[in-house]
Amino acid sequence: MSSAQGRIFGLKARRGALHGWTGAGEAVSQVTFLNRQALYLRPDPARVVVRPFKPATEPRDLNPTDKARANHIVDRVLSLSPEAAAEQLADVLENFQGRHRNLLATFEARADDMEEAFAAHAAFTKPQRRLVGAYFLHEYSFEAAALFNPSIVSHPDQSGVPDGERRFVLSLRAVGEGHVSSLTFRSGSIGLQGGVTVDPTARLASIPRVTSRIPGPQGDIVEVDFKADEEISERVIFPVTESQSNGIEDARFVEFEDEGRKTFFATYTAYSGKAIRSELIETTDFMSFRMTPLRGTAARNKGMALFPRKIAGKYAMIGRQDNENLYLIYSDDLYEWNGGVAILKPAFPWEFVQIGNCGSPIELDQGWLLLTHGVGPVRKYSIGAVLLDKNDPSKVLARSREPLVRPDPSEREGYVPNVVYTCGAMRHNDRIILPYAISDTFSHFATIEIAALMRAMEDGAGPA
Template structure:
């Protein structure tokens, strides 16, 4: 197995990390007569000023110290309800408006069950970085109530001597959310917005459409460079509604507005798609797993539509005989594209390996590792799903790869590997 440097830092699930997010009460069932939103607002408006004040004081006593700018969050949520129902806010006092907002919010522990399957990209702001250091953005799959997955972020800095420092999590997290009505679940493309006063490390993206209702799973981020040189951060993820999966894109240029866009085509009905960081031969390229067993490569004229591709890698070595898949977007080097892969062997033990693809024609495999570069060690075997190591994307920092990886579907660890040593294995 490759000699790599494993950082001592570990990130774990934390039930104390809670966020106030919109409570779309009308999504819970079919509409019969006046909407539940209208009925609830009518009930609050019918309260006397004293009753409304008392109820708001109870809410603030329970929650104001647990969340950031709670009153402003309630007022922002009220503004959305006002716009939806056409209310005249000038005739409604501040206390009733805050109370209405509170009824349409709820507290959610977004990482109570697990924190896992990270991906990492260069940060969009590299100002002030010393030579050899790089600022990064890491996405994580956070699993909370109802085993629903959302996307959380951490920012950090990596130095040239393998030192990793993550920016502190703010004491209060905030939810990115779509702007729109409450009486029906959105479908199709949607844009969610980071709160204007929130850091990226304190932002969580939750499911907002019907297809995503049970989770946003395994975001694979990549810094994508378009033909005109413009950079965009694009992630592929699995949207799950409890019975069906659909691959979708997350697109952002500033990590403040995030477009969540369903993909079309036969390949998009599978999970685990990973986008190349630029076009190759005039085509968008994607790594996929169409049959749940082998690794495929797919090309397309658009970012949104992906049909069947060509077989690229099939299980060959003992540690990957059950199935294979990618571990994030390919990474460009002078020697070719480094593709991290995962393999499943006996006793459903997961390991991470790598393959090298031709730079101009990535359908050609130049080499692959005969042994894993990372596998579940003794201290990494226990958790929600034992014997699993898994990453959704590494990044190149100078002559090294930085690999954040999920451990037993429960926590996150970090490793560094020298690219030259990795290439020598292939």
């Protein structure tokens, strides 16, 4: 069966108290439960945003050489006659107007950022000012290289959705020139029988405006927002702090409920080009976002994932602190994480190098379903599953002896070969909806029958 028809994978299911009987006597049956959808999300280099062009940051942030260069550019623009400046601005608009929203307003906002540079010069016209703004911007193709490591949550607006169906928001890691990662989104729907559709992608793309920046000992706390008329697939959250300057990586979104209030949180890796750390983004509507650095010894590493509710009155995370094992971490403070206890270690050949989480745990009747990734020979990444006790997630009830998903021979090539990876799945009716990336290049979808998965998992197989 071809990929387009939906490739089916299975695990050998054994009888056990958790799974029930799967065959006569000691016989082993083959249970198929994972159905790959004929749906692919590939990077599109035609999608661009406009960003400040260095040395076009505020002049006070520039070294003397860059300040001089910035002033030279302003001098050259202001040397144009008003008529020539207006003609040049019209030419720029004709060339770029259809590629961005509100381009003149963007030029003016960039000129506002350059106010210190203007202060040293003579009077200027409005077209000259806008033209200066244009010279200090550049287009960036934010997903030119890759669109991968997705996570999925319910859409905050379910109005008009038929019974048994669900709208969703998909977050993805986009990578462009210089391997800079940003956060982008898609919306879509899940049908009654688990079919997944993704809404058409908007032609334009926009970065948000920064509405608040609060300095802190761990770094800036930043709030950003988008305009209501910007479709969700237009919205691109680009690095806005020094700690994020080389990337916002692998956001693991979860719909968190506390005392009837729902908030969408995501842990992500902030990469400065030299160091990493975990940060938290939060939103209720996917229009306004708050980004906060996490504190504590457990927040120095990648791959933290928040449980969707408190457990015994505490926040809970799954994380990896030693580049090898998975830890359970509790905290009274959503923004500070310390300590933790190892609950999962590599047990099977496909995960002997290391294991990590693949998103926030999913609450089932049977317990917490935790999707994991394992790294095996020749750095081959696969996706597995673990079932944790609902009241005490440090207890492992079951885990998959074989991967749920492994790199398909026909799709193993890409930016990073032999990798399948996800940053979060969600439950819909009796299925798990699993978006996942292939070779750190593009993204795909599969659905998993929960009952069959439960039967297929080994009871606590391997060492904890």
